[in-house]
Amino acid sequence: MAEDAQEVPQIALEAVIGFNGHVFSGLKVHPDKEHIIYPLGCTVIIKSLRSGKQTFLHGHTNNVSCISVSKSGRYIASGQVTFMGFKADIIIWDYEKKEIYARLVLHKARVEDLSFSPNDKYLVSLGGQDDGSIVVWNIESKEAICGSPASAQSAGHCLTIEYTNLNDEIFVSAGNGTLRVWELDLANRKIRPTECQTGQLKRIAKCLEIPNDDNYFYCGTTSGDILKVNLKTMLLNSCGPVKQKFSKGVNTLKVLKTGDLLVGSGDGMLSLCSGGNFKTIKCVTTFVSSSFLCSLISSFVIYSFILPSSHSTTNYGLLIICNRSVQLEGGVTSVTLRGDGQQFYVGTEAAQIYSLGYIDFKPELIATNHNSAVKDVAFPFGTSELFATCSQNDIRVWHTESSKELLRIMVPNITCNALGFMQDGRSIFSAWNDGKIRVFTPESGKLKLIIHNAHSMGVTAIAATNDCKRIVSGGGEGQVRVWEIFKDSYRLIEIMKEHKATVNCIKIKSNDKECVTASSDGACIIWDLVRFVRNQMVLSNTLFNVVCYHPEEFQIITSGTDRKIGYWEVYDGSAIRELEGSLSGAINGMHISEDGKYFVTGGDDKLLKLWHYSDGEVTHVGVGHSGSITNVRICPNSRCIVSTSADGAILRWRYPQTLNHE
Ligand SMILES: *[C@@H]1O[C@H](CO)[C@@H](O)[C@H](O)[C@H]1NC(C)=O
Numbered sequence: 001m002a003e004d005a006q007e008v009p010q011i012a013l014e015a016v017i018g019f020n021g022h023v024f025s026g027l028k029v030h031p032d033k034e035h036i037i038y039p040l041g042c043t044v045i046i047k048s049l050r051s052g053k054q055t056f057l058h059g060h061t062n063n064v065s066c067i068s069v070s071k072s073g074r075y076i077a078s079g080q081v082t083f084m085g086f087k088a089d090i091i092i093w094d095y096e097k098k099e100i101y102a103r104l105v106l107h108k109a110r111v112e113d114l115s116f117s118p119n120d121k122y123l124v125s126l127g128g129q130d131d132g133s134i135v136v137w138n139i140e141s142k143e144a145i146c147g148s149p150a151s152a153q154s155a156g157h158c159l160t161i162e163y164t165n166l167n168d169e170i171f172v173s174a175g176n177g178t179l180r181v182w183e184l185d186l187a188n189r190k191i192r193p194t195e196c197q198t199g200q201l202k203r204i205a206k207c208l209e210i211p212n213d214d215n216y217f218y219c220g221t222t223s224g225d226i227l228k229v230n231l232k233t234m235l236l237n238s239c240g241p242v243k244q245k246f247s248k249g250v251n252t253l254k255v256l257k258t259g260d261l262l263v264g265s266g267d268g269m270l271s272l273c274s275g276g277n278f279k280t281i282k283c284v285t286t287f288v289s290s291s292f293l294c295s296l297i298s299s300f301v302i303y304s305f306i307l308p309s310s311h312s313t314t315n316y317g318l319l320i321i322c323n324r325s326v327q328l329e330g331g332v333t334s335v336t337l338r339g340d341g342q343q344f345y346v347g348t349e350a351a352q353i354y355s356l357g358y359i360d361f362k363p364e365l366i367a368t369n370h371n372s373a374v375k376d377v378a379f380p381f382g383t384s385e386l387f388a389t390c391s392q393n394d395i396r397v398w399h400t401e402s403s404k405e406l407l408r409i410m411v412p413n414i415t416c417n418a419l420g421f422m423q424d425g426r427s428i429f430s431a432w433n434d435g436k437i438r439v440f441t442p443e444s445g446k447l448k449l450i451i452h453n454a455h456s457m458g459v460t461a462i463a464a465t466n467d468c469k470r471i472v473s474g475g476g477e478g479q480v481r482v483w484e485i486f487k488d489s490y491r492l493i494e495i496m497k498e499h500k501a502t503v504n505c506i507k508i509k510s511n512d513k514e515c516v517t518a519s520s521d522g523a524c525i526i527w528d529l530v531r532f533v534r535n536q537m538v539l540s541n542t543l544f545n546v547v548c549y550h551p552e553e554f555q556i557i558t559s560g561t562d563r564k565i566g567y568w569e570v571y572d573g574s575a576i577r578e579l580e581g582s583l584s585g586a587i588n589g590m591h592i593s594e595d596g597k598y599f600v601t602g603g604d605d606k607l608l609k610l611w612h613y614s615d616g617e618v619t620h621v622g623v624g625h626s627g628s629i630t631n632v633r634i635c636p637n638s639r640c641i642v643s644t645s646a647d648g649a650i651l652r653w654r655y656p657q658t659l660n661h662e
């Protein structure tokens with residue numbers, strides 16, 4: 001990766017749509033109250049709350065697993081996961097300079113949690129299950145001071161650590177059957193634990209919160225209750241709520257100035273509860289419920305909800321809500337206060353970030369993201385103002401410039417493999433793994449048309465003719481089918497059976513008389529769409545993932561698992577040239593610029609590459625993806641490039657403008 005990336009100019013990353021909501025307490029408000037900090041893949045993102053501008057901290061080699069911000073705001077620390085048998089890095093970042101201050105390497109396989117001491121003197125780190133140790137680091141010297149196994153042998157794994165607010169020598173750890181207060185003995189380079197006495201209570205603690213005065217600390221458990229422990233005596237003070245426990249466990253906790261607690265739970269609820277008896281004072285769900293959605297519509301996203309089993313093509317208004325949709329939104333994993341807590345931010349497993357005020361307790365969705373692999377991306381014809389992406393459960397339409405989600409079409413539990421806009425802009429057509437083709441209106445997400453049993457092993461590729469009258473689809477069984485589309489009905493025109501395996505990509509020629517399909521069977525076939533016969537076939541020892549017509553339409557380029565980029569003649573299928581597309585990993589997405597001079601590729605090596613078409617040379621590289629790139633598109637006016645990845649991220653890059661004026 002490094003070799004490729006260093007030799008050529010880089011493509012500037014403009015925006016990232018994505019948030020890893022699975023990292024517990026991964027979302028933080030910086031003490032400057034102007035920025036939020038959160039993980040996405042191997043990147044730590046700093047986002048301005050005012051302008052939305054993002055800064056990216058690149059340095060980890062695998063998923064970021066925890067983030068901590070020092071009290072002064074001077075440092076950010078992040079830990080990562082890695083493979084078994086390898087060391088997982090901790091990086092301390094200089095917040096002002098946005099660069100690496102120190103890289104601390106000791107823990108095996110995973111860094112579970114991190115916490116700064118109140119005066120930025122020390123950082124304490126907790127290793128994951130295969131490591132099980134706690135290490136205290138000296139921030140100034142960037143060295144480890146001492147370490148210790150996190151929990152007693154008889155106890156389970158430790159899951160979280162938290163420094164006290166006033167004392168650089170005292171921190172707390174908690175986990176499965178373990179709750180300890182630690183004291184740092186700097187002179188002897190030792191940390192000494194004292195077990196807290198919780199009597200008969202057997203709990204798995206997931207999160208810790210220590211109010212500013214350091215008198216007590218709170219601990220949220222997987223059983224859905226909260227323990228309050230005296231930090232001086234280390235005795236259990238209270239435990240609750242006794243009756244209505246928090247469903248699916250307490251994931252995250254924050255104490256407000258009033259003494260009340262904000263509790264985020266695994267069922268997706270955010271509750272404000274009394275710090276005395278832990279009874280809920282008020283709560284809000286981050287689930288999609290009808291009332292909640294209605295409030296969102298005016299301010300943010302339009303949701304459209306369609307049941308996968310639906311056979312009706314009409315009667316789906318702007319908003320059909322089903323209670324079952326609640327499962328989509330995921331548990332609350334982060335709560336973070338802005339300043340004194342008049343306002344706070346909440347992150348969920350479903351990769352959403354909300355902002356709430358203490359007074360009205362009304363959630364405003366400030367960032368949304370796909371929470372599973374993004375499969376495809378498409379721009380409408382001739383405009384780059386918006387684009388659509390698809391993934392498991394949904395299709396989303398985004399405003400390009402602001403990265404705001406405009407529309408979400410939800411079809412729960414099934415995956416949209418591919419999509420596109422009709423050239424007249426009146427519909428979005430889409431290919432789903434339940435074997436159906438669905439056509440929606442792009443403004444409201446209303447279902448216009450559904451083709452049942454379009455393919456037997458899922459619809460895997462789709463394209464529409466430029467006259468908007470036909471759809472060509474490909475399936476997991478290898479068939480290519482041509483459909484005539486009417487206002488609210490359709491007709492199967494032809495089935496073309498030559499591919500022996502999944503059809504991965506379809507492109508239609510501008511005169512609608514020919515198309516090309518790429519398949520996992522090692523063939524790309526050029527079809528006559530008038531007589532429905534094969535014109536040409538190119539064969540290679542690869543799974544073809546992608547094919548593109550050069551705008552002049554005399555040549556096609558192909559790529560796939562063999563990492564080669566092939567150029568072929570359309571009229572006789574002969575090979576023209578072959579390029580080494582990547583040093584490692586399949587190429588999954590490819591797109592040619594409108595002028596035909598350049599093309600982009602992306603794949604399992606996570607690098608976006610811009611190639612000169614006739615020189616066959618890489619001119620620019622984009623580094624920033626944390627997961628395999630699944631698809632790439634150059635936007636219609638060649639201002640930007642959008643790439644999608646398997647970790648659920650969408651990245652927008654600046655298309656090098658010098659290339660537009662050649
Ligand atoms: C908690 O630890 C005990 C051993 O002390 C172990 O038997 C149990 O499986 C652990 N529970 C979880 C959920 O990890």
Ligand SMILES: *[C@@H]1O[C@H](CO)[C@@H](O)[C@H](O)[C@H]1NC(C)=O
Pocket residue numbers: 307324325412413
């Ligand atoms: C989606 O799948 C989950 C788990 O398999 C199931 O409980 C739920 O009912 C499904 N939702 C819909 C709308 O089919």
Ligand SMILES: *[C@@H]1O[C@H](CO)[C@@H](O)[C@H](O)[C@H]1NC(C)=O
Pocket residue numbers: 020041062063081082627646647648
């Ligand atoms: C990294 O994160 C992605 C997406 O969240 C996940 O699919 C992948 O398994 C993770 N990798 C590791 C090593 O945990």
